[in-house]
Amino acid sequence: MPTAQITTPIALTSDPVSSVGADLVIIPWFEGDVPTAVTGIDQATGGEIGRALGSQELQAKPYELFTAGVTDRSWRPRRVVLVGGGAREAGGPEQLRKMAAAGGLAARQKRVERVAMLVRGVGDPTALAQAAAEGLTLSEFDAGIYKTGEPPSPVPSWTLVVERAADDRIAVAINRGRILGDCSNLARQLANEPGNTLTPREFARRAAAIASEAGVRVEILDETKIGELGLGLLLGVARGSSEPPRVIVFRYDPPGAPATPVLGLVGKGITFDTGGISIKPADGMERMKDDMAGGAAVACAMRAIALLQAPIRVVGVVPTTENMPGGRAIKPGDILTSGEGKTVEVINTDAEGRLILGDGLWYARQLGATHLVDVATLTGAVVVALGKNTTGLFGTPDEWVERIRRVADRAGDRSWPLPLFDDYREQLKSDIADMTNTGGRPAGSITAAMFLKEFTGGLPWAHLDIAGTAWADEARPFLPKGPSGVAVRTLAELAFAMKDGNG
Numbered sequence: 001m002p003t004a005q006i007t008t009p010i011a012l013t014s015d016p017v018s019s020v021g022a023d024l025v026i027i028p029w030f031e032g033d034v035p036t037a038v039t040g041i042d043q044a045t046g047g048e049i050g051r052a053l054g055s056q057e058l059q060a061k062p063y064e065l066f067t068a069g070v071t072d073r074s075w076r077p078r079r080v081v082l083v084g085g086g087a088r089e090a091g092g093p094e095q096l097r098k099m100a101a102a103g104g105l106a107a108r109q110k111r112v113e114r115v116a117m118l119v120r121g122v123g124d125p126t127a128l129a130q131a132a133a134e135g136l137t138l139s140e141f142d143a144g145i146y147k148t149g150e151p152p153s154p155v156p157s158w159t160l161v162v163e164r165a166a167d168d169r170i171a172v173a174i175n176r177g178r179i180l181g182d183c184s185n186l187a188r189q190l191a192n193e194p195g196n197t198l199t200p201r202e203f204a205r206r207a208a209a210i211a212s213e214a215g216v217r218v219e220i221l222d223e224t225k226i227g228e229l230g231l232g233l234l235l236g237v238a239r240g241s242s243e244p245p246r247v248i249v250f251r252y253d254p255p256g257a258p259a260t261p262v263l264g265l266v267g268k269g270i271t272f273d274t275g276g277i278s279i280k281p282a283d284g285m286e287r288m289k290d291d292m293a294g295g296a297a298v299a300c301a302m303r304a305i306a307l308l309q310a311p312i313r314v315v316g317v318v319p320t321t322e323n324m325p326g327g328r329a330i331k332p333g334d335i336l337t338s339g340e341g342k343t344v345e346v347i348n349t350d351a352e353g354r355l356i357l358g359d360g361l362w363y364a365r366q367l368g369a370t371h372l373v374d375v376a377t378l379t380g381a382v383v384v385a386l387g388k389n390t391t392g393l394f395g396t397p398d399e400w401v402e403r404i405r406r407v408a409d410r411a412g413d414r415s416w417p418l419p420l421f422d423d424y425r426e427q428l429k430s431d432i433a434d435m436t437n438t439g440g441r442p443a444g445s446i447t448a449a450m451f452l453k454e455f456t457g458g459l460p461w462a463h464l465d466i467a468g469t470a471w472a473d474e475a476r477p478f479l480p481k482g483p484s485g486v487a488v489r490t491l492a493e494l495a496f497a498m499k500d501g502n503g
């Protein structure tokens with residue numbers, strides 16, 4: 001049985017491409033593919049495929065697009081677009097997801113109404129079908145929602161052409177991909193909202209709607225409740241703003257789930273990061289509207305987890321506030337006391353993410369989490385270390401971290417581990433308090449993670465630093481400029497991989 005879903009489904013068929021009811025068919029094309037690799041398409045295009053292969057106009061380089069009109073009147077589709085996939089051996093689900101996104105974006109640019117895609121590649125057919133569904137869905141995201149002049153290019157209806165459409169597992173996989181893609185897009189929408197529309201209160205409202213619609217229990221803690229809980233790190237960051245902070249709490253408790261494990265997801269929810277009194281330079285500061293991308297990933301993963309009916313209990317915690325330099329803002333040298341009771345000397349008010357996450361991690365433990373994962377646009381230093389395409393991965397023990405890495409890889413969110421040697425803790429030594437909130441320039445992402453580790457109570461914990469991966473500065477064929485939705489699929493898939501030692 002396909003699981004519940006809210007969005008319009010992707011159709012599936014095993015009909016030959018020639019009789020699929022679509023205006024355009026996306027065809028994955030790999031290096032070494034001969035004109036007959038997809039039955040009938042060379043003849044249908046009047047020999048265009050063979051000609052383009054012969055002249056090397058068509059090389060099947062990754063995401064290369066080759067459009068050909070269908071001249072054969074017995075075919076229903078009017079056009080095909082071949083999407084290059086590079087070497088065939090590399091054409092697994094990860095590659096197909098990106099090819100589907102590239103093909104979907106191209107189809108939308110052409111304003112085609114009905115689009116089909118042939119599922120082709122190497123590996124497990126269900127994984128390929130899911131990846132194709134994810135990629136097409138990801139291509140639906142529109143960043144320019146406040147443009148009044150140009151209407152956005154419409155979203156086409158999608159059909160996937162697969163070998164065994166009657167196989168229930170294929171249908172389930174496509175539905176799963178649809179939901180995961182859709183939840184990624186919701187996270188992208190949230191991260192794309194500017195600071196003036198998405199205040200902490202508005203973020204909490206929208207995140208609550210997104211998750212509760214899927215059956216997740218959501219509670220929004222206001223400043224009074226936050227004060228009662230003593231979340232002094234969060235309250236400290238919030239002091240500089242006239243917008244009150246919130247903590248968004250999610251509980252997913254499926255009937256029949258074992259008491260443990262309880263996955264605890266914690267996301268950074270800074271709706272705008274000016275840096276506070278340690279204010280950031282003006283150049284590029286507008287980007288700091290996405291400093292809640294980790295929190296959005298948690299909210300939208302909770303939705304996916306509930307829609308897909310993950311078999312384990314999951315709690316989510318998203319502390320959310322602005323980081324502003326108001327008259328009551330915290331100052332360098334101020335001491336804050338965390339919910340857990342540990343004291344922090346604030347050296348730099350721009351290292352605010354680790355402060356609110358420290359309280360968030362502690363609160364997730366209070367809610368019964370046995371395994372922790374946090375997601376945060378935490379440090380500029382991670383971009384220096386790993387660039388814009390790889391998420392920084394930290395945590396303990398190694399087995400837990402490696403598990404997250406593998407799940408993330410499969411979900412299309414590449415990450416790479418960095419070490420947390422005890423020696424790094426010395427960089428956080430304070431003369432007056434338990435620790436400082438910054439460790440200087442060397443190993444900036446690692447010392448940020450070392451700070452978080454102080455609040456994990458020795459539980460298995462992984463930290464994803466998505467400062468580089470949450471936002472694309474340059475458009476790529478499969479990902480336009482703007483929010484990427486990173487980590488949504490990883491967190492959702494993790495709730496399945498944890499069941500019986502999978503992943």
Ligand code: BES
Nearest residue numbers: 348350351353377378379380381438467
């Ligand atoms: N939100 C930023 C990190 C960030 C930087 C995200 C660039 C996306 C792109 C974070 O709050 C921050 O300001 N970190 C500081 C830490 C420093 C003061 C120790 C940084 O990275 O400069």
Ligand code: MN
Nearest residue numbers: 273350351352
């Ligand atoms: Mn900051």
Ligand code: ZN
Nearest residue numbers: 270273291353
């Ligand atoms: Zn920040």
